[in-house]
Amino acid sequence: DNAELISMAKKWGMKCLIKSGSLDYETTVPHPGGKYQISRMSLNQNDAALTAIEAALDSAALVGGWVLITTHMSETGWDSAESQQRFADMIAYAKNLGFEIKTVAEALAIREPIYNLYAMF
Numbered sequence: 001d002n003a004e005l006i007s008m009a010k011k012w013g014m015k016c017l018i019k020s021g022s023l024d025y026e027t028t029v030p031h032p033g034g035k036y037q038i039s040r041m042s043l044n045q046n047d048a049a050l051t052a053i054e055a056a057l058d059s060a061a062l063v064g065g066w067v068l069i070t071t072h073m074s075e076t077g078w079d080s081a082e083s084q085q086r087f088a089d090m091i092a093y094a095k096n097l098g099f100e101i102k103t104v105a106e107a108l109a110i111r112e113p114i115y116n117l118y119a120m121f
Helices: 002-011 047-063 081-096 104-119
Strands: 041-043 069-071
Touching: 041 047, 041 081, 047 081
Parallel strands: 041 069
Antiparallel strands: none
């Protein structure tokens, strides 16, 4: 349950909580859980995942939004040339739309004041 996870994250002083399993992207307006419910998308080993991420990137680019993407690059199967190319294609697509590529820590440092502001109200 997300409410329980959010409560635990706040209790233990976590800086953020990346919500799993959501085909949703984080826009400039945080979800009701703020920094304790940051959605992410996963690039996996099929073309449908890349297509979904490209659609989220298109939507986010229109509104100045953010897209948090995870992979399982270190797992078996990701070492194929096809998987590596899918990852490279995703990065190129994002950069062509004007996105900057950041780590979670870098992105959170930029976004934390926004999340903290929303948490005040």
